[in-house]
Amino acid sequence: AQKITQTQPGMFVQEKEAVTLDCTYDTSDPSYGLFWYKQPSSGEMIFLIYQGSYDQQNATEGRYSLNFQKARKSANLVISASQLGDSAMYFCAMGSIIQGAQKLVFGQGTRLTINP
Amino acid sequence: KAGVTQTPRYLIKTRGQQVTLSCSPISGHRSVSWYQQTPGQGLQFLFEYFSETQRNKGNFPGRFSGRQFSNSRSEMNVSTLELGDSALYLCASSYPVDTQYFGPGTRLTVL
Numbered sequence: 001a002q003k004i005t006q007t008q009p010g011m012f013v014q015e016k017e018a019v020t021l022d023c024t025y026d027t028s029d030p031s032y033g034l035f036w037y038k039q040p041s042s043g044e045m046i047f048l049i050y051q052g053s054y055d056q057q058n059a060t061e062g063r064y065s066l067n068f069q070k071a072r073k074s075a076n077l078v079i080s081a082s083q084l085g086d087s088a089m090y091f092c093a094m095g096s097i098i099q100g101a102q103k104l105v106f107g108q109g110t111r112l113t114i115n116p
Numbered sequence: 117k118a119g120v121t122q123t124p125r126y127l128i129k130t131r132g133q134q135v136t137l138s139c140s141p142i143s144g145h146r147s148v149s150w151y152q153q154t155p156g157q158g159l160q161f162l163f164e165y166f167s168e169t170q171r172n173k174g175n176f177p178g179r180f181s182g183r184q185f186s187n188s189r190s191e192m193n194v195s196t197l198e199l200g201d202s203a204l205y206l207c208a209s210s211y212p213v214d215t216q217y218f219g220p221g222t223r224l225t226v227l
Contacts, residue, residue, distance in 0.1 A: 035215065043204055045218035091159065095216070103149065103172050104208075104216060106159035 002027045004092050006107035013082050014115050020067070021077040021110050023092030032096045034075040035104065036066065039089040048090075051075060079112075087114045118143065120209050120219035128225045134195040137222045141188050141209030147171075148190040149216060150182060153204040162205075165190055194224075202226045 003026040013019045025034065036048040051059045051066045059066045067076040079086055089111050093104040121140045129135050141148050150162040161174040165184035182192040188209075194201055202225050208216035 037218070042220065043206075043223065044220045045206060045208070047215055047217055050215055093159075102147070102210070102216075103161040103164055103174065104151070104159075105161070106151075108158050 002105045004107035010111045029096040035093045122219040139207030145209035145211045151206045
């Protein structure tokens with residue numbers, strides 16, 4: 001069974017600081033993907049970044065980067081130069097392709113608050 | 117490209133009723149997945165459809181069902197609603213095995 005653990009229920013960060021959101025995972029699947037989504041108070045899940053289990057380099061998307069440490073089974077999200085608009089819930093998720101199908105397993109989320 | 121759309125955005129039902137939620141995927145996407153989000157259980161996978169076939173199903177009772185049409189639009193149905201079915205229902209689309217993009221969700225309240 002797959003499991004995602006996010007140990008930080010909430011984080012408070014000053015604007016313009018960098019922030020790291022923790023995510024550890026557990027799976028026996030040889031091939032999987034790790035995702036981060038942002039959920040503002042409106043409810044929509046916004047895709048941020050993806051890392052494949054066989055990718056050699058850490059993924060980056062603008063101010064977002066994923067610190068992937070396969071041996072430690074961790075996939076932390078780093079947001080550089082945080083902005084007020086970054087305040088939201090952040091979810092780490094794992095996707096595994098089983099028999100052509102796909103489903104995401106989510107962590108419990110981290111509520112990030114950016115203070116001015 | 118238009119994003120994933122879900123209708124309705126809000127619903128209020130009473131126990132025992134049934135409800136149908138609709139999801140239109142991003143143009144060209146053929147896989148549609150459904151998730152339930154509650155404060156207690158978090159985000160849980162309901163089922164996934166691809167080319168009108170259910171490929172994967174989560175651990176939910178049979179009251180939860182879905183289908184997909186030839187244009188990839190999907191509906192999910194919940195029969196005999198219970199108070200615990202109150203949740204945000206999120207639909208996501210992908211092509212066909214790839215990053216999932218989510219819609220705004222349908223917030224269901226069961227009274």
